[in-house]
Amino acid sequence: MDKPRLLIIDDDANLRKTLTDILRVRGFEASASGSGNEGLACLHENPADVVLIDLGLPDIPGIEVLKRVRAEFPAMEAIIITGKATLDSAIEAVNIGAYSYLIKPYEVEQLILNIRRAGEKQRAENALRKSEEQFRKIFAESPLGMAIVDGGNRFVKVNGMLCRMLGYSEEELVALSYPDIVYMEDSKPDISNIRSLFKRRHTYWKNEKRCVRKSGERFWVNVTTSVIVDAVDGNRYLLKMLEDISKRKKAEQAIRNAKEEWERTFDAIIDPVMILDTDYQVVKANKAMMAKLGMIRSGFDGLRCYQIFHGTDSPPPFCPHAQFLADGQPHSTEVDIPRLGGHFLVVISPLYGADGKLQGSIHFARDISERKSLERQLRHAQKMEAIGTLAGGIAHDFNNILTAIIGYANLLEMGMVADDPLAPHVEGILSGAERAANLTGSLLAFSRKQEMKLGPVDINKVVTGVEKMLRRLIREDIEFNISLDAEELTVMADAPQLEQVLMNFAANSRDAITDNGMISIGTRLVELSREFSDLHAFGEPGRYALLTFTDNGAGMDEMTRMRIFDPFFTTKETGKGTGLGLAVCYGIIKQHNGFVTCYSEPGTGTTFKIYLPIINETAEVGRAVNEVQMPRGTETLLLAEDDVMTRRLGRLLLENSGYHVIEAANGEEAVANFSELKDEISLVLLDVIMPRMNGREAYRRIDLLKPGIKAIFISGYTADIFKKEELFEEGFNFLSKPILRKDLLVTVRNLLDS
Ligand SMILES: Nc1ncnc2c1ncn2[C@@H]1O[C@H](COP(=O)(O)OP(=O)(O)OP(=O)(O)O)[C@@H](O)[C@H]1O
Ligand SMILES: [Mg+2]
Numbered sequence: 061m062d063k064p065r066l067l068i069i070d071d072d073a074n075l076r077k078t079l080t081d082i083l084r085v086r087g088f089e090a091s092a093s094g095s096g097n098e099g100l101a102c103l104h105e106n107p108a109d110v111v112l113i114d115l116g117l118p119d120i121p122g123i124e125v126l127k128r129v130r131a132e133f134p135a136m137e138a139i140i141i142t143g144k145a146t147l148d149s150a151i152e153a154v155n156i157g158a159y160s161y162l163i164k165p166y167e168v169e170q171l172i173l174n175i176r177r178a179g180e181k182q183r184a185e186n187a188l189r190k191s192e193e194q195f196r197k198i199f200a201e202s203p204l205g206m207a208i209v210d211g212g213n214r215f216v217k218v219n220g221m222l223c224r225m226l227g228y229s230e231e232e233l234v235a236l237s238y239p240d241i242v243y244m245e246d247s248k249p250d251i252s253n254i255r256s257l258f259k260r261r262h263t264y265w266k267n268e269k270r271c272v273r274k275s276g277e278r279f280w281v282n283v284t285t286s287v288i289v290d291a292v293d294g295n296r297y298l299l300k301m302l303e304d305i306s307k308r309k310k311a312e313q314a315i316r317n318a319k320e321e322w323e324r325t326f327d328a329i330i331d332p333v334m335i336l337d338t339d340y341q342v343v344k345a346n347k348a349m350m351a352k353l354g355m356i357r358s359g360f361d362g363l364r365c366y367q368i369f370h371g372t373d374s375p376p377p378f379c380p381h382a383q384f385l386a387d388g389q390p391h392s393t394e395v396d397i398p399r400l401g402g403h404f405l406v407v408i409s410p411l412y413g414a415d416g417k418l419q420g421s422i423h424f425a426r427d428i429s430e431r432k433s434l435e436r437q438l439r440h441a442q443k444m445e446a447i448g449t450l451a452g453g454i455a456h457d458f459n460n461i462l463t464a465i466i467g468y469a470n471l472l473e474m475g476m477v478a479d480d481p482l483a484p485h486v487e488g489i490l491s492g493a494e495r496a497a498n499l500t501g502s503l504l505a506f507s508r509k510q511e512m513k514l515g516p517v518d519i520n521k522v523v524t525g526v527e528k529m530l531r532r533l534i535r536e537d538i539e540f541n542i543s544l545d546a547e548e549l550t551v552m553a554d555a556p557q558l559e560q561v562l563m564n565f566a567a568n569s570r571d572a573i574t575d576n577g578m579i580s581i582g583t584r585l586v587e588l589s590r591e592f593s594d595l596h597a598f599g600e601p602g603r604y605a606l607l608t609f610t611d612n613g614a615g616m617d618e619m620t621r622m623r624i625f626d627p628f629f630t631t632k633e634t635g636k637g638t639g640l641g642l643a644v645c646y647g648i649i650k651q652h653n654g655f656v657t658c659y660s661e662p663g664t665g666t667t668f669k670i671y672l673p674i675i676n677e678t679a680e681v682g683r684a685v686n687e688v689q690m691p692r693g694t695e696t697l698l699l700a701e702d703d704v705m706t707r708r709l710g711r712l713l714l715e716n717s718g719y720h721v722i723e724a725a726n727g728e729e730a731v732a733n734f735s736e737l738k739d740e741i742s743l744v745l746l747d748v749i750m751p752r753m754n755g756r757e758a759y760r761r762i763d764l765l766k767p768g769i770k771a772i773f774i775s776g777y778t779a780d781i782f783k784k785e786e787l788f789e790e791g792f793n794f795l796s797k798p799i800l801r802k803d804l805l806v807t808v809r810n811l812l813d814s
Contacts, residue, residue: 069099096120205302243270401725402429452507506647549605572613612665691809700730727753
C-alpha cells in the first residue's frame with residue numbers, strides 16, 4: 061500500500077518541523093502548512109488522506125478550515141489539535157465531521173494511533189463510496205431495465221432504461237408499484253419463487269412475462285429477480301432486471317406461425333400425402349392420409365411404408381420410392397391399395413434438405429377408384445355394344461339364311477307324299493332350323509334388334525301375370541315370395557318381354573338353389589339422384605320402377621358376376637345352358653331404357669335389380685318436389701362399405717344433405733375409426749359383407765364401445781334373406797344396394813330421431 065499522506069496545518073513552526081520529521085520517520089508522507097489558507101491551497105494541489113488542523117490559526121479559524129475541508133474533500137479525514145482553552149470548539153469540530161481531536165500536549169504515539177485509525181476509516185469509506193458509485197453507474201446506465209422494489213412491491217428506485225421501456229418518466233414510475241407494470245396473468249408463479257428467494261433456496265429467479273407500457277401496450281420481457289440487503293438497516297429489497305425480448309418473441313411467433321401454416325396447408329390437401337425418408341419410414345402424413353388409414357398421428361411407430369400399405373416385408377416391385385432411390389428421379393404409378401380402400405395414382409417427388417442432401421420423398425396419392433370404375437363400366441358397355449352389333453349382324457343375316465332353309469324345306473315337305481321315306485329328314489331339317497331360329501331370336505333380343513310392342517304397362521301386373529308360370533318353373537321346395545308396391549308402377553314396356561326376363565331370372569335362381577331355398581320378387585317406386593346416375597353411369601335422374609329379384613342360392617364370385625350378361629357365357633355344363641338367358645334379359649332391359657344391376661356373394665345368394673323409367677312424370681318436377689322434402693341433418697355418421705362406388709355415393713348423398721361422414725373400407729377400419737371418434741358419431745352404416753370383418757361383427761364390437769349405438773346395415777340382398785338365416789334379429793334397419801337417395805336419407809333421419 062502507498063504511504064498515507066498527511067498535511068499538518070499549524071502556525072507553530074517548531075511543532076510543524078518536529079511533527080513532520082517524526083511522522084516521516086514513522087512511515088508517513090507528511091507535509092505542513094503554517095496557515096489555513098496555505099493549507100487549503102496545498103490540499104487543492106496535493107490532496108492528503110488525513111489532515112491535522114490546529115484550531116488556533118492566524119488567518120482563519122481552524123473550525124472554518126475543517127468545514128471547507130469537509131465540503132471540498134469529502135473523502136479526506138481530519139484530526140483537530142487544540143489547547144485546553146478551546147476544548148468546546150474541538151467537540152464542535154467532531155460534530156461537524158472531524159475524525160477526532162487531541163489536546164496539547166499529547167503523546168506522539170497517541171497522535172500516530174489516531175492518524176492510523178483515521179486513515180483506515182478513510183480507506184474503508186473510500187472503498188464503499190467507490191463501490192456505491194460503481195453500482196449507481198451500472199444501475200443508471202444499464203442496458204437492462206432495473207428497479208429496486210420494497211417489501212410492499214413499491215418502486216424504491218428505477219433506472220432510465222426501465223422508464224424508456226415502459227414510457228414513464230422517473231417520477232411517474234416511482235409513484236407506481238411493480239404489479240402496475242406487469243401483466244398479472246403471467247406473474248402467478250412469482251409468489252412462490254420469490255418466497256424461495258427470501259429463504260435463500262436460490263439466488264435469483266428468472267421468468268418471461270408480459271409487461272404493460274404506459275400506453276397500455278403489452279410486450280414481452282425476461283425478468284431476473286434477486287434479493288439485496290441494505291448494509292445499513294438490514295432491510296431486504298428485490299432487484300428486478302428486465303430485458304425486452306419482444307423481438308425474439310415475435311421471431312419465435314413468426315416461426316410458430318410459419319410451422320402452423322405449413323401444417324395447415326399440408327392437412328388441407330384433400331389427397332393423402334406423406335413424406336418418407338430414404339429408409340422407407342414415414343416421417344409425416346397429412347390428415348387425409350391418417351383418415352384413410354384410420355390412424356392417429358403418432359401411430360407409425362417406425363413402421364416402413366410397405367408394411368403399412370401392403371403388409372409386406374420388402375417394397376413391392378412397382379414401388380415408386382424404390383425406383384426413386386435407385387435413380388433419384390420422380391416416379392408415379394397407378395396401384396390398388398386395399399389399405400386405403402381404393403385405386404390410387406401415386407406420384408412421388410424428391411425431397412432435399414437445406415444442406416442439399418437427399419432426405420427422402422413426398423408421396424401424393426390421388427384416389428382414382430371412381431375413374432377406374434367408370435372406365436371399367438364404359439369398357440363393359442362398349443364391349444356389350446360391340447358384341448351386340450356383331451351378334452345382331454350375324455343373327456340378322458343368319459335369319460335370312462334360315463328363312464331360305466325353312467322355306468325350301470317347307471317346299472320339299474309339301475312336295476312329298478305322307479309316307480315318303482325321306483319325310484323324317486325334312487322334319488329333322490325343320491326342327492333344327494327352328495332351334496336355330498330360337499337362337500337367333502335370343503341374339504336379336506340381346507342386340508336389341510328385336511321388335512317391341514311398347515305400351516303403358518303396370519309392372520305389378522306383369523309380375524302377377526307371370527306368377528303362375530314362375531311357380532311352375534321353380535321347384536316346389538323353393539319358397540316363393542312376392543311383395544308389390546301398393547301403387548301402380550306404370551312404365552313403357554313390352555309385357556311379354558318383361559315376363560321373359562323374369563322367367564330367365566327364375567330359371568337361373570332355380571339352378572343356383574340346391575337345397576331348400578327362397579326366391580323373392582319385389583317392386584317399388586324409387587327416385588334416382590343425379591349422384592346415383594353419375595356414379596353408376598346409367599340413366600337420367602328421376603322416378604323409376606324398381607323390380608328386385610333375389611335368391612339365396614349358390615351365388616357367384618366377382619369374376620363370374622362380371623361376365624354374366626355376355627352372350628354365351630355360362631358356367632353350366634355343355635348342353636345344360638346356352639349362356640344366352642341373361643344376355644337376352646340385358647338386351648330387353650336396355651331396349652326399355654332401363655338398366656340392371658347384380659349383387660352376389662358366393663354361398664349367400666344373388667340379387668338382380670331392374671330399373672325402368674316411370675312414365676307420365678316429368679323428372680324435373682319430381683326432382684324439385686323431392687329436393688324440398690328430403691330430410692337433412694348435421695350429425696356425424698360412420699359409413700363402412702368396401703365397395704368404393706357405393707361408399708362414395710353414400711358419402712355424397714349424406715354430405716349433400718348436411719351430414720359429416722367418416723368412411724371406412726372394411727369392418728376392422730370401421731371399428732378403429734369408431735373407437736377414435738366415438739363421441740362424435742351418432743349413427744353407423746355398415747355393409748353386411750365386408751373384407752377383414754363383416755358388418756355384423758363390426759357392429760358387435762362398436763356396440764361394446766358405445767352401447768345402443770344406432771346402426772343401419774347395407775346389403776345387396778333384401779333383409780328377408782338375413783332374417784331367414786337368423787344372422788340378424790328383427791328390428792335392424794336395412795338398406796339395400798344400390799343405395800337410393802330417398803331411402804338413405806329417410807332411414808338415417810328416422811333412426812336419428814327415434
Ligand atoms: N341366380 C344366379 N345365381 C348364381 N349364378 C347365376 C345366377 N344367374 C346367373 N348365374 C350365372 O350366370 C351364368 C349365365 O347365366 P345365363 O342365364 O346367361 O346363362 P345360363 O343360365 O348359364 O344358360 P341359359 O340361361 O342359356 O340356360 C350362369 O351360368 C351362372 O353361372
Ligand atoms: Mg340362364
